[in-house]
Amino acid sequence: MKSNRSILYTLLCLLFLSPVAMASEPDIDEIVNKANLAAYYAGEDGRAEVTMTITDNQKRKRLRQFIILRKDKKDGGEQFFYVYFKKPSDVRKMVFMVHKHLDRDDDRWLYLPALDLVKRIAAADKRTSFVGSNYLYEDVSGRGINEDTHELVKTDDQYYVLKNVPKDPDSVEFSSYTVWIDKKTFLPMKTEYIDKNGQKYRIVEVLETQQIDGHPTVTISKATDLAGGNATTAVFQAIKYDINLKGEIFSERYLRRPPREIRR
Structure with missing residues (x-):
């Protein structure tokens, strides 16, 4: 009997220490790719209504x-x-459009209805404030995963923790950023940015998620400027996926004439 128990114990040890068992955790590239898909590629297309509340360091809100x-x-x-911006009146009918590329800089346009002007946003401006909020233009469409090197610095029961360093440090204001990625959904739940002096200066965090059309989805997030003492909360509502949007919507001619999908 003791001999049988010893054999069983040995087999269990071999099983749980085998390369197959040890390989159950994804490697760094798989984590980065899955997080990118979870954050920005749910469904083939999508629509959401967003309310941003911008709070300055004196607690005034916009x-x-x-x-x-x-x-x-x-x-x-x-x-x-x-x-497409609906409120307040000073930004109503303004349109921001992005064509996101993998092998070159993204194309970004901003339509200013008060001037009836279409403005191209330079690549150098992608990390500037998005309509006066604590989110950046780059946050809307996401940072390219090939723009940084990635290192898995920690894992626990809930998160993969990744340190990311820009390949072109002169093109950005940060020296690195750390991301906490949920191990179940692969959604990035918190991102902390470190400046060129080694100080943490910006945090983007998820406050609420929901399962929508089978996709784990961020419904409330917050971006905080630690140095300035201000923050922006974004609430996402009426979220829909796989609604069969036409490609022609995302062209310059629709900057001045919003498509019917906006009015639904």
């Missing part, structure tokens, strides 16, 4: 309300984004 449309060419590939 609102931004807009509708965002997204269409993917393929998972992990090129994408199109169309953002």
